[in-house]
Amino acid sequence: MNPVYADHIATTPCRPEVFEAMKPYFMEHFGNPLSLHDFGQTARDAIEAAREQVAGLIGAKTEEILYTSSGTESCNFAIKGMTHAYQKKGRHIVTSSVEHHAVANPVKFLEKNGCEVTTIPVDSAGRVDPDQVARALRDDTALVSIMLANNEIGTIQPVAEIGRITRERGIVFHTDASCAVGNVPVDVEALQVDALSLSGHKFFGPKGVGALYLRKGTRITPLIHGGIQEGGRRAGADNVPGIVGLGAAAVLAREEMNDRVARVTDLRNRLISGILERVDEITYNGHPELRLPGNVNIAVNYVEGESLLLLLMHKGILASSGSTCTSRALKASGVLTAIGLSEQACQGSLQMTLGPGNTDAEVDYILDVLPEIVSKLRAMSPLYHRKD
Amino acid sequence: MNPVYADHIATTPCRPEVFEAMKPYFMEHFGNPLSLHDFGQTARDAIEAAREQVAGLIGAKTEEILYTSSGTESCNFAIKGMTHAYQKKGRHIVTSSVEHHAVANPVKFLEKNGCEVTTIPVDSAGRVDPDQVARALRDDTALVSIMLANNEIGTIQPVAEIGRITRERGIVFHTDASCAVGNVPVDVEALQVDALSLSGHKFFGPKGVGALYLRKGTRITPLIHGGIQEGGRRAGADNVPGIVGLGAAAVLAREEMNDRVARVTDLRNRLISGILERVDEITYNGHPELRLPGNVNIAVNYVEGESLLLLLMHKGILASSGSTCTSRALKASGVLTAIGLSEQACQGSLQMTLGPGNTDAEVDYILDVLPEIVSKLRAMSPLYHRKD
Amino acid sequence: MLYSEQVMEHFMNPRNVGELENPDGVGQEGNPTCGDVMQIHIRVVDGTIADCRFKTFGCGSAIAISSQITEMAKGKTLEEALAITKEDVASQLGGLPPQKMHCSNLGAAALRKAIEDYMARRPAELVQ
Amino acid sequence: MLYSEQVMEHFMNPRNVGELENPDGVGQEGNPTCGDVMQIHIRVVDGTIADCRFKTFGCGSAIAISSQITEMAKGKTLEEALAITKEDVASQLGGLPPQKMHCSNLGAAALRKAIEDYMARRPAELVQ
Numbered sequence A, B: 001m002n003p004v005y006a007d008h009i010a011t012t013p014c015r016p017e018v019f020e021a022m023k024p025y026f027m028e029h030f031g032n033p034l035s036l037h038d039f040g041q042t043a044r045d046a047i048e049a050a051r052e053q054v055a056g057l058i059g060a061k062t063e064e065i066l067y068t069s070s071g072t073e074s075c076n077f078a079i080k081g082m083t084h085a086y087q088k089k090g091r092h093i094v095t096s097s098v099e100h101h102a103v104a105n106p107v108k109f110l111e112k113n114g115c116e117v118t119t120i121p122v123d124s125a126g127r128v129d130p131d132q133v134a135r136a137l138r139d140d141t142a143l144v145s146i147m148l149a150n151n152e153i154g155t156i157q158p159v160a161e162i163g164r165i166t167r168e169r170g171i172v173f174h175t176d177a178s179c180a181v182g183n184v185p186v187d188v189e190a191l192q193v194d195a196l197s198l199s200g201h202k203f204f205g206p207k208g209v210g211a212l213y214l215r216k217g218t219r220i221t222p223l224i225h226g227g228i229q230e231g232g233r234r235a236g237a238d239n240v241p242g243i244v245g246l247g248a249a250a251v252l253a254r255e256e257m258n259d260r261v262a263r264v265t266d267l268r269n270r271l272i273s274g275i276l277e278r279v280d281e282i283t284y285n286g287h288p289e290l291r292l293p294g295n296v297n298i299a300v301n302y303v304e305g306e307s308l309l310l311l312l313m314h315k316g317i318l319a320s321s322g323s324t325c326t327s328r329a330l331k332a333s334g335v336l337t338a339i340g341l342s343e344q345a346c347q348g349s350l351q352m353t354l355g356p357g358n359t360d361a362e363v364d365y366i367l368d369v370l371p372e373i374v375s376k377l378r379a380m381s382p383l384y385h386r387k388d
Numbered sequence C, D: 001m002l003y004s005e006q007v008m009e010h011f012m013n014p015r016n017v018g019e020l021e022n023p024d025g026v027g028q029e030g031n032p033t034c035g036d037v038m039q040i041h042i043r044v045v046d047g048t049i050a051d052c053r054f055k056t057f058g059c060g061s062a063i064a065i066s067s068q069i070t071e072m073a074k075g076k077t078l079e080e081a082l083a084i085t086k087e088d089v090a091s092q093l094g095g096l097p098p099q100k101m102h103c104s105n106l107g108a109a110a111l112r113k114a115i116e117d118y119m120a121r122r123p124a125e126l127v128q
Ligand SMILES: Cc1ncc(COP(=O)(O)O)c(C=O)c1O
Pocket: A235, A236, A237, B009, B010, B069, B070, B071, B072, B073, B075, B100, B102, B147, B149, B150, B151, B176, B177, B178, B179, B198, B199, B200, B201, B210
């Protein structure tokens, strides 16, 4: 049996159409878009066509798309670059307690280097309250950065409401949509954001390429200075095949969006309701509806996440966990703590993230296998015994 | 006839071996190296194997290689990151007048943001005098950044001598070797550098991937904060296929280095001596011997570079120029000005950069075609007339 | 995965899982809020560990270590069992990833606590 | 390349290259240190530009513009010729890339200077 890949949040494979689109740009059309000659023109045309495709996926204007190397780079670019560009307003940043490291860590860096940071907490479903954001805004607020969808619990934030507030106050607003774009409909006009980060490998595009949407007129200081790529705002040789792949992934996502959402939501609902039927003492984390279609995040009481992953892997099921032991930094997930999970419950964290390539049979298989695995581990757990 | 690609400094095609090595990592082995499961392990093994290959090419230890998205990112990372990490020493930076924008522009950015910069001039061959670097060092010098090889005139700098001086003074030293690595032998021990930037697409590797060599014990502040990739020093999803391609390109470069240098030097010498025989009033820029093997940089008096490029392109020859009109920023090459070329001579700049894939027949063809083109343009030039 | 074959073998097929009825000694080490918890039961006959069981809440290495150390303890005198170090356990398992070495400490510590518990229950003269 | 077909056609096959023997007017515009130099020679017969030649040091668009404007000037009265704008030249060429629009200015300026030179050489009454 092929492995059941239930870790789409970690990364996704390139779709064959994406790889086919990229292929000619490695050896045949290998020119540098900055070159004046024909090879350069071919490359330039390719990345400009992709820019239109990426813009089309999120309702942006073509010239509002800047290429980067990852969602993380986009977030760093937005956070450091906009804070720097708007420093005359002040050095206060508003963010949430459930941001990905790609946002939380540059914010922490800026905090150490003279910025002041207000971190908005979330409720037990992982949602930020827009009113709290409104109250946190100050005259010296340079930037608000609140994610669109959470990579662990899948919760989708009220970004449009926050966008309305920041726009009223004339404060620039970045949203990290790295795991949302391509998986749920995203429209920068509806969201009223000034900047938005996205990442190719989260929606069947290639690794090594991301983009930053930057609303026309929004100022930003480059993170990578150098040549005149991206209008001088993001220097460095263009990753032409990667960019072409990002464009192709954007086209597929746009075409398939409704199907993807419907199909993956259905798989997810079958998976979570099946688990809740078959296994007791489970917490289903995140918001029941306002969540990424494929995201199933649970806490399995009395067992530890890495053991769960290993036994699942032994059965050919690839998933992830927010437990201490599965984190290379040996820290339990901050997101699970932020929604109020006990530290012990965090240890039993299990995340399965489905994609449109998963099948009903795969979901059935997970539902077959998981209860036994949990029983086996609980039988070994001194904590489970205690409880009886 | 196939085009004659004489623009290897702009970029190079992926070698078939490189593309073959990358291929399985788009769809089959698509895992995220951070994932604990088998797909993650396969990806992790792949990027660690590549790290050893890249290290092997430049005489570094495996753990001294950090992946980035380009030579430009590597340079920004080194310059901003080391200046920040060593700011307690001071905020003085020493650099040269012929650096690529990838170095010059982050330095300029730091200068605007509180750093002091000393720019060392070059002689008419484009070389920095190490004694001048020594005299420029101060107690508050945080960083020296001098390139290894110049991307326009090909001149190779006395980096090892500078390295000896900076090491004695206990000052960290970065060299931008983006267009040198893979094309000439580079050994970080011989060069005595603390940091070195390299770029995949300059030596038949893929676009979208570079590396920073960082000597063990050298401090650096991340440019891209986020996850724990690269030991927390460079966050963002690993570009697994790109990294694998970089490794494969490094292996090829190491194996073929002697041949490449010999073959390309020979082609270059034939090209430049042929040109000097056939066309009068030409300046050959850069150092006669201490230069990149494939680099031919000339100033063709009385004509303008873009016109030269267009007519060459019409004949199927792809080259580049440092003239005002060929620059999208509408500025003549700062390097040509730095070596003392008159602004008028800069306008006649023509650069042809050869690679190991070029043939003797292609050189002969260029030599056949170029004199006519120059004559045609000179016949049209009011400056040329004047001179008689 | 990051584990040796031996670790995976013990993890997949852990030896001596469970509890003993009326154990002679019980030791528990670790803390559920920050990671692993190991509990070891021992049966002591003539100063020798005649039987040994574990229950563990923890990651793959924690379970493998529990399985391994209970195997190592069986048949050993109390003194010999007390001398088992975390390095002994790790090396019997073909090594552990660096960030997992702390787990191997838990095993030795839980075993020591079980032996101490046994000794604490005995009249003083027998403990000599 | 970034040029229209018309630009490339004029660049590859420029019309009216060269100088006139004893021209009636000569105009030069531009500066070799910062880019392009255009020189235009005119022959004036009965207040009309009977012939027109150019020499240009410059990029593709500069040469194409020179070629185009000399074509446009021929047969025109001085007044008509003076009315040629950079936009006229650019649009005859099917447009120019934005960063090249300044080149089209050079053409019109050189032609104007040639006409001015012609007028400066004439007795005042004829210039009326
Ligand atoms: C000397 C030098 N430095 C830096 C760079 C930038 O490298 P990349 O194109 O990978 O961003 C180049 C590339 O042109 C270069 O030649």
